[in-house]
Amino acid sequence: MGSSSALRELQRELETKTNDHSKIQKDISKNHQVRKKYTIQLGENELVLKELDLLSDDANVFKLIGPVLVKQDLAEARANVRKRIEYITAELKRLDATLQDMEEKQNSKKEAIFKIQQRIQSLQAGKAKA
């Protein structure tokens, strides 16, 4: 029968679309987690930079590398933290862009799923009448 095979086809399509949709959802929540991590790091780095900027130029600064404290040049430390902040902000921007992209995809997938569901319903209604 033509209509039942079409129905099966639609149902299969619906299944793949829902799978895609849930996959995008997983990616979005992963993106959220990564973003949270970066935001925390950004805040911490900004606090450190504020402290470093408050210091007079002859202050002693150390960096913890593994188990040892290594003395560092203050200017170098400032430059390092600045660079890190730059990197993290760039990374956050990139994550924002991908998130927006994914949300758009998610919405279009949602719409596609809705359309298929409607078609299945109308097909089933037609069959019930017949």
Next chain:
Amino acid sequence: MEKTVRAEMEKLSVEQLKAVKEQTDLEVNLLQDSLNNIRTATTRLELASSALHDLSLRPQGKKMLVPLTASLYVPGTLQDPDQVLVDVGTGYFIEKNMPQAKDYCDRKISLLKSNFEQLVEVASKKKSISDEAGLVLQAKLKQLAPAAQ
């Protein structure tokens, strides 16, 4: 303001209200967690501040026991009670003298306190929205219950 929120909620369906309630509850919990974190951080800084004060009272060359682990202590002498290393985060340590270090602790504590106050405000607002949603939801369910019978 309160009235308009309530009026908006009356318009929502039961499912939508449930979603709103869940969402705001989630946010309230998140804010509560943040508040707890800030509180522990503040107590840690206050502890550090009082430890600094304690240290500043000791004379140079004072004999003491240094904890290597929780149960192993070795004898030592206080070399320089005025110079301390402050962990400012992300692996950086800054050498400070006593007043600078105390100032650092005080600044951090006041920063945390102001953040805390801001968060408390947001959290209480969210909480009232969540409570409101719960009330409206219950009222709607009560209305629906006799109709179903």
